[in-house]
Amino acid sequence: MHAQDDGTDTVRLREVPQQVTVQSISVAGAQRLEPQTILSYIKMRVGDVYTAAAADAALKDLYATELFTDVKIREQDGNVVIQVVENPIINRIILEGNKRLKDDKIFPEIKLAPRQIYTRSKVRADVNRIIELYKRQGRFAASVEPKAVTLDQNRVDIIFEIKEGPKSKVRQINIIGNEKFADADLRGAMLTKQTGFLSFIQGSTSYDPDKLAFDQQKLRQFYLTEGYADFRVVSAIAELTPDKKDFIITYVVEEGDRYKFGDVKVDSEIRDFDSERLTSQLAMHQGDWYNAKQVEDTIEGLAETIGAFGYAFANVEPDYMRNKDDLTMGLTFRIANAPRVYVERIDINGNTLTQDKVIRREFRLTEGDAFNSLQVKRSTARINSLGYFQENFEVEQEPGSAPDRVKLIANVEEKPSGELQLSAGFSSTESFILQGSIQQRNFRGRGQTVGLSASLSGYSRSAQISFTEPYIFDHNIAFGADIYRRDYSNDYYNNNSATYETTTNGVSFRLGSPLSEYTTALIRYSLNLEDVSISGDYYSDFDGDGNYTCEPLFAGRYLCDAIGKRTISTLGLSLVYDNLDNRLRPTRGNRATANLDMAGLGGSVSYLRGRLDASKYYNVGSGFIFSLQAQGGYIHSLDTGGDGTTEDVRLTDRFFLGEPQMRGFDAQGIGPRIVRKPLRDLDSDGVYETVSTDRSGWSDDALGGRAYYMARGELEIPLSAGARELGLKPSIFVDVGAVFGLKTPETQSVISPLYLESVDVEGNALDTPVYTNSATAPDGSSNSLVISPFVEEYVGNTAKPRVSVGVGVNWNSPFGPLRIDFSKILLKQEGDDPKAFSFNIGTQF
Numbered sequence: 014m015h016a017q018d019d020g021t022d023t024v025r026l027r028e029v030p031q032q033v034t035v036q037s038i039s040v041a042g043a044q045r046l047e048p049q050t051i052l053s054y055i056k057m058r059v060g061d062v063y064t065a066a067a068a069d070a071a072l073k074d075l076y077a078t079e080l081f082t083d084v085k086i087r088e089q090d091g092n093v094v095i096q097v098v099e100n101p102i103i104n105r106i107i108l109e110g111n112k113r114l115k116d117d118k119i120f121p122e123i124k125l126a127p128r129q130i131y132t133r134s135k136v137r138a139d140v141n142r143i144i145e146l147y148k149r150q151g152r153f154a155a156s157v158e159p160k161a162v163t164l165d166q167n168r169v170d171i172i173f174e175i176k177e178g179p180k181s182k183v184r185q186i187n188i189i190g191n192e193k194f195a196d197a198d199l200r201g202a203m204l205t206k207q208t209g210f211l212s213f214i215q216g217s218t219s220y221d222p223d224k225l226a227f228d229q230q231k232l233r234q235f236y237l238t239e240g241y242a243d244f245r246v247v248s249a250i251a252e253l254t255p256d257k258k259d260f261i262i263t264y265v266v267e268e269g270d271r272y273k274f275g276d277v278k279v280d281s282e283i284r285d286f287d288s289e290r291l292t293s294q295l296a297m298h299q300g301d302w303y304n305a306k307q308v309e310d311t312i313e314g315l316a317e318t319i320g321a322f323g324y325a326f327a328n329v330e331p332d333y334m335r336n337k338d339d340l341t342m343g344l345t346f347r348i349a350n351a352p353r354v355y356v357e358r359i360d361i362n363g364n365t366l367t368q369d370k371v372i373r374r375e376f377r378l379t380e381g382d383a384f385n386s387l388q389v390k391r392s393t394a395r396i397n398s399l400g401y402f403q404e405n406f407e408v409e410q411e412p413g414s415a416p417d418r419v420k421l422i423a424n425v426e427e428k429p430s431g432e433l434q435l436s437a438g439f440s441s442t443e444s445f446i447l448q449g450s451i452q453q454r455n456f457r458g459r460g461q462t463v464g465l466s467a468s469l470s471g472y473s474r475s476a477q478i479s480f481t482e483p484y485i486f487d488h489n490i491a492f493g494a495d496i497y498r499r500d501y502s503n504d505y506y507n508n509n510s511a512t513y514e515t516t517t518n519g520v521s522f523r524l525g526s527p528l529s530e531y532t533t534a535l536i537r538y539s540l541n542l543e544d545v546s547i548s549g550d551y552y553s554d555f556d557g558d559g560n561y562t563c564e565p566l567f568a569g570r571y572l573c574d575a576i577g578k579r580t581i582s583t584l585g586l587s588l589v590y591d592n593l594d595n596r597l598r599p600t601r602g603n604r605a606t607a608n609l610d611m612a613g614l615g616g617s618v619s620y621l622r623g624r625l626d627a628s629k630y631y632n633v634g635s636g637f638i639f640s641l642q643a644q645g646g647y648i649h650s651l652d653t654g655g656d657g658t659t660e661d662v663r664l665t666d667r668f669f670l671g672e673p674q675m676r677g678f679d680a681q682g683i684g685p686r687i688v689r690k691p692l693r694d695l696d697s698d699g700v701y702e703t704v705s706t707d708r709s710g711w712s713d714d715a716l717g718g719r720a721y722y723m724a725r726g727e728l729e730i731p732l733s734a735g736a737r738e739l740g741l742k743p744s745i746f747v748d749v750g751a752v753f754g755l756k757t758p759e760t761q762s763v764i765s766p767l768y769l770e771s772v773d774v775e776g777n778a779l780d781t782p783v784y785t786n787s788a789t790a791p792d793g794s795s796n797s798l799v800i801s802p803f804v805e806e807y808v809g810n811t812a813k814p815r816v817s818v819g820v821g822v823n824w825n826s827p828f829g830p831l832r833i834d835f836s837k838i839l840l841k842q843e844g845d846d847p848k849a850f851s852f853n854i855g856t857q858f
Contacts, residue, residue: 033090038058039094040094046099081098081099102168105171106171109173123143125139137159143173152179157176182258184207189264190247192268193271220262225249236268237306239302241268270337274342282350321385324384354418356379356419363424376392393408396408397595398593399460401454408422431453463479466479476498492524497517513575519539540616541580544577545575547573601632603630605625619652641726648668674750677847679847684755684809685809687714690804690806723748723749743820751842754810770784772790772794815845816840817838821833
């Protein structure tokens with residue numbers, strides 16, 4: 014509005030905008046959400062004054078719900094319209110590029126799922142989760158790119174494109190502040206290793222934050238065992254290289270001073286233990302360098318000693334007296350007073366299949382017995398040796414209803430005890446191998462073992478059914494039975510030799526009863542039907558009587574004496590001493606077995622055979638396991654010939670030695686043998702006077718011996734955690750042994766060739782051909798050559814030791830269990846067959 018211009022001053026008035034009142038609020042574009050639901054997310058209401066600020070606030074509130082891709086607000090004459098575009102629904106989620114982490118490892122960790130509403134924040138959160146999963150595997154260079162593929166009906170497919178990248182390795186480990194020990198010594202004490210040429214064998218080179226903390230403890234342990242009681246790690250920093258492929262770890266340490274033990278003593282409040290006597294038995298003494306590991310071992314040893322006398326809850330506390338002036342560490346082991354404890358109850362939990370009695374009978378303590386820590390430890394070892402439960406099972410101890418009562422608790426976790434195995438492989442001794450077995454080691458939860466097995470190789474076949482009841486009629490007497498058939502050919506042992514086959518059908522029974530905690534006696538009986546046969550190529554009719562018999566000129570005297578059918582009835586006695594910590598994978602302890610067998614209680618064969626076998630395992634620390642094994646045997650024939658003299662032991666009953674018992678030698682490559690060497694007529698004068706030096710043409714027949722001995726020392730070498738995960742178990746070994754004691758067999762020498770004469774002087778065919786040394790028949794024609802001339806040598810019958818050394822490795826490879834041995838012979842005797850390399854491999858499917 015304007016004032017008239019009358020020549021006087023005028024005043025201009027501005028129009029004041031009128032306020033718009035919200036008359037209505039409507040929603041457009043909603044598909045799944047109700048309009049009232051959408052309106053509930055905003056503060057604007059009908060009757061409010063519409064302003065730009067109020068509209069902006071409504072937009073922010075709606076976007077904050079993450080339900081909408083787009084939101085617009087328009088107003089006309091007080092009518093407010095909210096235009097929305099809803100977020101799509103997830104149709105499916107796809108992972109691409111993940112090889113190291115399979116889908117089943119990633120999907121449980123992410124939050125997005127089909128039929129959920131797609132939001133950017135949820136996608137970002139899942140990207141971070143996937144990257145974190147890869148970091149846990151040491152892949153810090155991993156990246157994830159999310160993509161959304163639009164579909165009809167407002168749906169999307171979410172694709173996570175993953176670039177896994179390599180594992181981030183530890184390129185370098187720096188140690189600052191160490192003056193007494195070299196960097197290499199300290200790195201050797203750590204679990205984490207630097208990337209290098211030998212990193213595959215040395216240890217894990219992948220970066221792991223948990224290992225970083227663990228390695229700090231390992232450094233502290235290293236210094237504490239060397240007397241540096243004030244050692245500390247000032248800082249430990251891991252820096253990721255710019256390319257995210259490697260880490261550089263830097264430790265800053267303070268070594269401090271080195272201490273010696275001061276006054277060391279034991280102060281016992283338990284009257285059954287004399288403090289001075291215990292002090293005299295301590296491993297450390299005043300003036301020795303302080304060693305924290307030795308202190309820990311002493312505490313454990315004192316606790317075990319006290320526990321063996323029934324004091325389950327007695328506490329051993331070390332009281333340190335540090336003197337920084339003379340750098341000594343005084344130490345008093347204080348044993349607090351405690352009551353003698355008795356076993357109130359034994360509880361067994363977690364066994365769903367295995368019957369309680371199967372576990373209880375392995376306990377060396379019962380309710381009411383005085384507590385004994387050694388017996389608890391032994392019970393743990395026996396339950397572990399069953400193989401029915403989790404690894405590293407421990408019997409737990411809890412206070413009972415009174416101070417002098419204790420409860421023993423076995424919290425077991427059963428694992429499958431049935432085994433179905435089919436394997437195929439190749440062996441350097443047996444060529445191809447096919448094996449199949451089914452076994453249940455805890456049949457019906459009663460601890461019984463039932464098994465069926467069969468094998469087939471290039472030279473042998475076998476099948477066996479077995480049953481073992483460790484506690485027959487709930488008495489501590491074991492019973493077992495086996496039914497079997499075994500076929501093998503001596504081609505398994507000897508190439509270029511006479512071929513014979515042995516078929517054995519048999520049944521065996523055994524009863525065993527413990528004589529003490531570690532000693533068991535077994536009575537065994539077996540009945541075998543044995544048939545030794547030979548190829549018809551080795552039979553002849555030299556005397557022309559029409560009866561073909563085994564001919565030593567063809568097969569050798571030793572083999573002709575062995576053929577035939579026999580019944581062998583054998584009664585045996587065994588004494589077994591076993592205190593191994595684990596029968597399946599021993600690391601310490603002893604096992605010794607003495608066997609005495611007598612054949613002749615019926616049957617057609619009589620002999621007396623004795624065998625001794627002993628082994629000892631040492632845990633020498635740092636994962637090294639050293640073992641010693643020694644065995645030997647002797648067999649004496651009780652059969653007598655027609656002249657009343659004792660006959661020699663049959664070929665198939667003798668002892669043989671070689672691979673795999675003694676590495677470095679071929680199968681049955683040690684001991685008495687007959688070597689048949691062809692003669693050659695080099696100057697073609699009809700005289701065979703030269704022995705062939707071509708070993709491939711020799712016939713080498715192992716005869717075995719009546720006595721043998723063998724010893725072995727082997728050191729199992731620990732590897733890094735990564736190598737152990739691959740199943741690698743290397744070792745170095747030395748084998749010593751011999752087979753001997755055989756009576757000298759008949760050997761034969763042929764000076765001229767042997768021919769078959771089939772015509773007479775007139776050229777007429779003979780009714781019965783005859784053997785002759787003449788190449789020319791009576792009618793002037795040629796006779797057929799039957800045997801080329803040869804000489805036989807009897808060698809190897811000596812007790813002098815054969816010695817081999819070497820390295821071997823067991824590997825649970827992706828193709829199955831693999832054993833490789835490289836050997837070098839240090840001592841051998843004439844006739845022995847060396848073999849520097851051997852391997853066995855198979856697979857399960």
